[in-house]
Amino acid sequence: GAGVSQSPSNKVTEKGKDVELRCDPISGHTALYWYRQRLGQGLEFLIYFQGNSAPDKSGLPSDRFSAERTGESVSTLTIQRTQQEDSAVYLCASSLYYKQPQHFGDGTRLSIL
Amino acid sequence: EDKVVQSPLSLVVHEGDTVTLNCSYEVTNFRSLLWYKQEKKAPTFLFMLTSSGIEKKSGRLSSILDKKELFSILNITATQTGDSAVYLCAVEGDDKIIFGKGTRLHILP
Numbered sequence: 001g002a003g004v005s006q007s008p009s010n011k012v013t014e015k016g017k018d019v020e021l022r023c024d025p026i027s028g029h030t031a032l033y034w035y036r037q038r039l040g041q042g043l044e045f046l047i048y049f050q051g052n053s054a055p056d057k058s059g060l061p062s063d064r065f066s067a068e069r070t071g072e073s074v075s076t077l078t079i080q081r082t083q084q085e086d087s088a089v090y091l092c093a094s095s096l097y098y099k100q101p102q103h104f105g106d107g108t109r110l111s112i113l
Numbered sequence: 114e115d116k117v118v119q120s121p122l123s124l125v126v127h128e129g130d131t132v133t134l135n136c137s138y139e140v141t142n143f144r145s146l147l148w149y150k151q152e153k154k155a156p157t158f159l160f161m162l163t164s165s166g167i168e169k170k171s172g173r174l175s176s177i178l179d180k181k182e183l184f185s186i187l188n189i190t191a192t193q194t195g196d197s198a199v200y201l202c203a204v205e206g207d208d209k210i211i212f213g214k215g216t217r218l219h220i221l222p
Contacts, residue, residue, distance in 0.1 A: 101161050
């Protein structure tokens with residue numbers, strides 16, 4: 001695609017529910033990144049994929065967070081048993097190779113009631 | 114602990130002014146420093162700096178890195194209202210990318 005696509009753009013859910021966020025990177029980009037941005041804060045790095053491998057998962061806030069990537073394509077970020085503190089914008093980015101400049105999607109705004 | 118600190122946190126200037134945004138860092142095994150502009154949603158890439166003392170320039174924007182003193186500056190000359198945004202600094206280290214909290218820049222017409 002022309003850019004990084006994220007869906008849904010907005011998600012409102014009740015505390016305790018599971019949510020799944022999707023990211024479609026730019027075609028041909030091998031690296032994919034997930035970030036969380038709380039209101040008024042900078043970007044918090046969560047995880048990156050090189051291909052479908054995630055070398056470092058230490059940025060994930062808790063074991064309720066997990067992420068997968070299929071080949072060098074779509075990635076999903078899953079949050080189980082959501083808490084109000086999970087409310088944030090979740091941004092996905094991709095780059096041709098790891099450590100190249102990243103192209104960001106518009107994010108998913110997640111609100112936990 | 115690895116960290117990236119940007120200053121000022123916010124800045125309001127008049128159109129035509131020149132601004133300097135600062136980014137200092139402490140990161141294990143530094144690889145590169147990047148600047149992004151974030152308006153409403155997706156940050157857009159501005160510069161990637163890996164070597165000290167080499168200025169990167171794009172129109173009215175320029176940036177330079179000092180790896181000895183562990184900081185970078187982003188300069189914007191002859192500012193325009195369209196420059197209003199949050200400017201994010203990110204530093205890449207060992208399998209880790211750390212973003213600063215950003216500088217919110219507002220340009221008054």
